[in-house]
Amino acid sequence: MATTTTDEPTRRDFIYIATGTVAALGAGLAAWPFIDQMNPSSAVLALSSIEIDVSAIQEGQQAVFTWRSKPVFVRRRTQKEIAEAEAVALSDLPDKLARNLNLPEDAPATDKNRIEKPQWLVLIGICTHLGCIPLNNQGDFGGYLCPCHGSQYDTAGRIRRGPAPENLAVPPYAFIGPAKIKIG
Amino acid sequence: MSGNSTYQPKTGLTRWLDSRLPILRLAHDTMTTFPTPRNLNVWYTFGAILTFFLAVQIVTGIVLAMHFLPSAVLTNGGTSSVAFDSVESIMRDVNYGWLLRYMHANGASMFFLAVYIHMFRGLYYGSSKAPREILWILGVLIYVVMVATAFFGYVLPWGQMSFWAATVITNLFSALDQVVPHMGGAHAPGIGTMIAQWLWGGFAVGDATLNRFFSLHYLLPFVIAGLVGLHIWALHVPGNNNPLGIDVQGPQDTVPFHPYYTVKDGFYLCLFVIIYAFLVFFHPDFVGNPDNYTPANPLVTPPHIVPEWYLLPFYAMLRSIPQKLFGVLVLFGALATLLFVPWLDTSRVRSMRFRPMMKQFFWVFVADCILLGYLGSQEPQAVWHLGGIDVPLLWPARIGTLYYFVFFFVVMPFLPLIETPLERPKSIAEAVLGTAQPQAAE
Ligand code: HEM
Ligand code: FES
Numbered sequence: 167m168a169t170t171t172t173d174e175p176t177r178r179d180f181i182y183i184a185t186g187t188v189a190a191l192g193a194g195l196a197a198w199p200f201i202d203q204m205n206p207s208s209a210v211l212a213l214s215s216i217e218i219d220v221s222a223i224q225e226g227q228q229a230v231f232t233w234r235s236k237p238v239f240v241r242r243r244t245q246k247e248i249a250e251a252e253a254v255a256l257s258d259l260p261d262k263l264a265r266n267l268n269l270p271e272d273a274p275a276t277d278k279n280r281i282e283k284p285q286w287l288v289l290i291g292i293c294t295h296l297g298c299i300p301l302n303n304q305g306d307f308g309g310y311l312c313p314c315h316g317s318q319y320d321t322a323g324r325i326r327r328g329p330a331p332e333n334l335a336v337p338p339y340a341f342i343g344p345a346k347i348k349i350g
Numbered sequence: 351m352s353g354n355s356t357y358q359p360k361t362g363l364t365r366w367l368d369s370r371l372p373i374l375r376l377a378h379d380t381m382t383t384f385p386t387p388r389n390l391n392v393w394y395t396f397g398a399i400l401t402f403f404l405a406v407q408i409v410t411g412i413v414l415a416m417h418f419l420p421s422a423v424l425t426n427g428g429t430s431s432v433a434f435d436s437v438e439s440i441m442r443d444v445n446y447g448w449l450l451r452y453m454h455a456n457g458a459s460m461f462f463l464a465v466y467i468h469m470f471r472g473l474y475y476g477s478s479k480a481p482r483e484i485l486w487i488l489g490v491l492i493y494v495v496m497v498a499t500a501f502f503g504y505v506l507p508w509g510q511m512s513f514w515a516a517t518v519i520t521n522l523f524s525a526l527d528q529v530v531p532h533m534g535g536a537h538a539p540g541i542g543t544m545i546a547q548w549l550w551g552g553f554a555v556g557d558a559t560l561n562r563f564f565s566l567h568y569l570l571p572f573v574i575a576g577l578v579g580l581h582i583w584a585l586h587v588p589g590n591n592n593p594l595g596i597d598v599q600g601p602q603d604t605v606p607f608h609p610y611y612t613v614k615d616g617f618y619l620c621l622f623v624i625i626y627a628f629l630v631f632f633h634p635d636f637v638g639n640p641d642n643y644t645p646a647n648p649l650v651t652p653p654h655i656v657p658e659w660y661l662l663p664f665y666a667m668l669r670s671i672p673q674k675l676f677g678v679l680v681l682f683g684a685l686a687t688l689l690f691v692p693w694l695d696t697s698r699v700r701s702m703r704f705r706p707m708m709k710q711f712f713w714v715f716v717a718d719c720i721l722l723g724y725l726g727s728q729e730p731q732a733v734w735h736l737g738g739i740d741v742p743l744l745w746p747a748r749i750g751t752l753y754y755f756v757f758f759f760v761v762m763p764f765l766p767l768i769e770t771p772l773e774r775p776k777s778i779a780e781a782v783l784g785t786a787q788p789q790a791a792e
Pocket of ligand 2: 293294295296297298312313314315316317328329330
């Protein structure tokens, strides 16, 4: 085959670039459905909010509910636990943000910013390290101890020691009665 | 697959086939006449053992898949699940199901035992060095895909350990939240959480996760088989390294693969399979975790979660680092480091037989991996009582992790600057036979 060199782009160059572009674009577009099918489906996303009755929980006790297939802790704190949580200086906290989905993002992690009513601590019960479920009333800070890699949380669910980077998250919730909570 | 072929088709049919698809020629050249160093020892039989175990996993796995149901839908009043029940039914109802499952579960352990021996062997004899870099890298890739396959497999019985292993490992990706904390407005999840949710198909590990893990668990062994093909191809271009680490110089240094190494490989394979059979028949749950006979409960993490034994050293490294992102980077870094071994080791001498100092660092490295494995199996808060002093296990784990990296990034590149290697024999034949004269292989 004879090859001719010209400075002008030839029809061959054009076909070459056009084919390559269409093929690359097509492959990219075709890949997206295969990637996106793995994301949570509409059925999963549709599970939105739950209403729970917490009146049976005694002081010093905790109950666990399921919201969006995650455990939600509802802990009725004692006066001592509240006092302990309030006494902690912000400078002693590894994570200084409240991580409360009901408040602005930069709210500081004071005890007040972690709760709606002082007695009731409502948390997503998933360790912010690698997702285990922390054990209640254990560890050196009176709150939670994660059995997996030893993260410790205080009585406001704030990380105090261990590999977890963040405070336990506070889910979006509101009291809709004296002892009734809507989560989500 | 390379070099000159010595295959001579003898019948009309094989001649006909040879000119259309020379598959018998390929088999003959790679498994019969292939010239193999005459001094390969027992540690060189693990390649064959590994191939055997890949076949065992595929055959037992395909049969198990005929009875297994990948569904996390709850059964028995919410205390169990379809997947867990189907594994129990394999154990109790399916003819020989107990045997097939125990072969598969213990087969995975034997597979890893063999691969670790195979890898340490490669390190010791300098098999990763030129011209075998690609061979080594393919091996590391096979190992990584094996780890992924075993992880997906371990999730399938949907017991407590299955569920929590899946949770912890997929959450490793959430560490990337510390790199990109937001995908969208305030309180939007970070990039790591997005990836984790993409892996889960939900907001936590669940039914969707189990289904896709089964699909991938079925797929990946065949990817491994493909990589093994490339691995063997890359082996047959330069040929085997050997315990002396010196190059083959001519026919006097080699013997044909068959019958010498087919029989040697077969012999050690039989011994290895006897150990395997002993586990399967007498201690089938020795390597397993009893917690995995408790159905998965998304609301309760078992008090002490551990991965399978073959991942414990990496788990110890992860836990020894108090910072999440850094811990995850160390974990993946430990794996990725292996890819660079061919270039990290700067000594001209391959075999550590002739490297008096490196040999010692090597055995400390082996001990270090075993120590890390032990530490990974202990509770995170555990403490050693050494003569009145309390040592939290965190500290030996940190030292062990440090040594792992020091071995690769300090000892390997810099030790050759001060080490004087011993004199190496002139040829394999001289070392083995006491003469470099060509000898006819009987
Ligand atoms: C690289 C090869 C493979 C490895 C390392 C491997 C590893 C594992 C492991 C560790 C388990 C959990 C065992 C237990 O505790 O019960 C498992 C389960 C399972 N594997 Fe594999 N596997 C491999 C290949 C395959 C293949 C090719 C299939 C075919 C589909 C398969 C199908 C299954 C099934 C159905 C289960 C669940 C039943 C059970 O738990 O025994 N595996 N695998
Ligand atoms: S998951 Fe809680 S400390 Fe690791």
